Amino acid sequence: MPPVVSTAAIPRHCDHVAILFNPKAGPRDSRQRVERLAELLEKGRFTTAMYTDLDEAARQANRWHADGILRAFVGVGGDGTAAELINRTNEGVPLSFLPAGNSNLLAVYFKLSKDPETFCRTIADGVVAKVDAGEANGRLFALMVGCGFDADVVRRVHEHRGGHINLFSYGKPILKSIGGYEFPELRIQWDESDETGPEAARWLFAFNLPCYGGGLRIAPRADGSDGYLNVCCLKRGHFWPGLWYTAALLVRQHQRLRDFSMNKTRRLRITSDAEVPYQLDGDPGGALPLEIRSLPGRLTLIVPARAVTSSHDATMPRGRGG
Numbered sequence: 001m002p003p004v005v006s007t008a009a010i011p012r013h014c015d016h017v018a019i020l021f022n023p024k025a026g027p028r029d030s031r032q033r034v035e036r037l038a039e040l041l042e043k044g045r046f047t048t049a050m051y052t053d054l055d056e057a058a059r060q061a062n063r064w065h066a067d068g069i070l071r072a073f074v075g076v077g078g079d080g081t082a083a084e085l086i087n088r089t090n091e092g093v094p095l096s097f098l099p100a101g102n103s104n105l106l107a108v109y110f111k112l113s114k115d116p117e118t119f120c121r122t123i124a125d126g127v128v129a130k131v132d133a134g135e136a137n138g139r140l141f142a143l144m145v146g147c148g149f150d151a152d153v154v155r156r157v158h159e160h161r162g163g164h165i166n167l168f169s170y171g172k173p174i175l176k177s178i179g180g181y182e183f184p185e186l187r188i189q190w191d192e193s194d195e196t197g198p199e200a201a202r203w204l205f206a207f208n209l210p211c212y213g214g215g216l217r218i219a220p221r222a223d224g225s226d227g228y229l230n231v232c233c234l235k236r237g238h239f240w241p242g243l244w245y246t247a248a249l250l251v252r253q254h255q256r257l258r259d260f261s262m263n264k265t266r267r268l269r270i271t272s273d274a275e276v277p278y279q280l281d282g283d284p285g286g287a288l289p290l291e292i293r294s295l296p297g298r299l300t301l302i303v304p305a306r307a308v309t310s311s312h313d314a315t316m317p318r319g320r321g322g
Contacts, residue, residue: 013068013069014068014069014070014071015045015046015047015069015071016046016047016048016049016064016069016070016071017041017046017047017048017049017070017071017072017073017074017123018048018049018051018057018060018061018064018070018072018073018074019034019037019038019048019049019050019051019057019074019076020051020052020054020057020058020073020074020075020076020077020081020085021034021050021051021052021076021077022052022075022076022077022078022080022081022100023052030076030100033076033098033100033114033115033116034050034076034098034100034116036116036117037074037098037116037119037120038050040116040117040120041120041123044120044124046071046123046124054084054088055088057073058073058085058088058089061073061089061093062089062090062093065089065090065092065093065094066090070093070094071094071123071302072094072095072096072123072302073085073089073093073094073095073096074095074096074097074098074123075095075096075097075098076097076098076100077097077100077104078099078100078102078103078104079103079104079105079106079143079281079282079283080282080283081097081100081104082095082097082104082106082107082142082281083140083141083142083280083281083283085097086133086140086141086142086299087139087140091298091300092300093300094128094300094301094302095299095300095301095302096112096119096122096123096126096301096302096303097112098112098114098116098119099112099114100114103213103282105143105211105212105213105281105282106142106143106209106211108211109209109210109211109307110129110301110303110304110307110308111303111304111306111307112303112304112307113304122302122303122304123302125305126302126303126304126305127302127303127304127305127308128300128301128302129300129301129302129303129307129308130225130297130299130300131209131224131225131297131298131299131300131301132208132224132225132226132227132294132295132296132297132298132299133208133294133295133298133299134206134208134229134292134293134294134295135292135293135294135295136278136280136285136290136291136292137285137286137290137291139280139285140295140298141208141280141281142208142209142224142281142299143207143208143209143211143212143281143282144205144206144207144208144209144211144212144219144222144280144281145205145206145278145279145280145285145290145292146204146205146278146279147186147203147204147205147270147276147277147278147288147290148181148183148186148202148203148204148276148277149177149181149183149203149242149245149246150203150205150279151276151277151278151279151284151285152177152181152277153173153174153177154277154279154282154283154284155277155279155284156173156176156177157173158283158284160173178239178242178243178246179239181242182237182238182274183202183203183236183237183238183241183242184202184237184272184273184274184276185200185201185202185237185272185273185274186200186201186202186203186204186270186271186272186276186288187199187200187270187271187272188200188201188204188233188268188269188270189268189269189270189271190263190265190267190268191265191266191267191268193266194263194264194265194266196263197231197233197261197263197265198233198235198261198263200235201233201234201235201261202234202235202236202237202241202242203233203234203242203245204231204232204233204234204270205218205219205231205232206229206230206231206232206268206292207219207222207229207230207231207232208222208224208229208294209222209224210222210230213282216249216250216252217252218232218249218254219232219262225297226264227266227294227296228264228265228266228294229264229265229266229268229292229293229294230262230263230264231262231263231264231265231268232254232260232261232262233260233261233262233263234254234257234259234260235259235260235261236259241259245257265294266293266294267291267292267293267294268291268292268293269289269290269291269292270288270289270290270291270292271288271289271290272288272289275287275288276288278290
């Protein structure tokens with residue numbers, strides 16, 4: 001089922017589109033697709049500007065938004081590009097994503113196409129969706145946080161990164177983490193206004209949206225419009241339980257485990273006596289302690305109408321002369 005989100009129309013005079021292109025993300029034809037997108041937008045009478053410098057692009061998008069003329073800030077790349085756009089733009093800046101990296105889970109979830117013609121129609125005729133974000137130690141995330149084993153894998157991948165990451169990049173790090181990660185205890189403090197969950201775990205996820213790499217459905221009911229995070233906890237540690245958990249997650253049987261729990265919260269704090277890593281949307285975030293909270297409606301996304309169940313059913317008007 002598509003997510004239920006609040007939508008609204010963008011005024012007709014919002015006809016400027018800033019495009020950030022990450023030349024290191026995705027296949028070689030990415031530049032050709034970006035140039036084709038810019039050409040199509042110009043034909044649709046949008047004013048476009050293309051950037052490869054993230055800071056410059058974000059500053060321009062923020063300025064155009066403040067001036068009331070920004071249609072969309074488009075990020076061309078993968079999950080890392082999406083995360084940077086979310087963290088470098090002011091609240092309310094309309095974002096959209098042309099997938100080009102190894103994965104762009106946010107784009108996949110909201111049915112954003114890789115095809116320039118289809119994507120151009122989304123910018124012209126899509127809907128403006130207000131979606132929750134999460135915040136972890138002051139940094140925004142759209143999808144999820146992982147604390148423990150999977151974050152250790154992500155850390156190992158990025159420590160030895162030599163270029164473009166693909167699925168094969170995770171093979172050796174997973175094996176090293178299986179053999180070396182000790183699953184130290186995580187202590188959890190829950191928001192006092194919510195029903196509390198377990199006070200300790202060995203592996204924890206907090207989901208804003210039900211998205212995870214490799215198609216894993218760890219929290220399939222996570223809802224990016226309810227103001228809550230879905231927190232999944234696995235309670236036992238060490239090698240064999242960790243191996244069992246990994247297998248259960250891969251075959252989507254983890255929710256049947258006795259020591260698995262799922263809770264909803266607006267805020268939580270996670271600490272540990274050991275140095276435990278965490279990851280945000282697939283990138284290394286640092287080490288505990290970690291404070292996480294939900295930010296209702298923090299993100300403004302331009303998405304196809306078919307990607308959401310709208311509370312208003314409003315569509316964006318075409319650009320000038322469209």
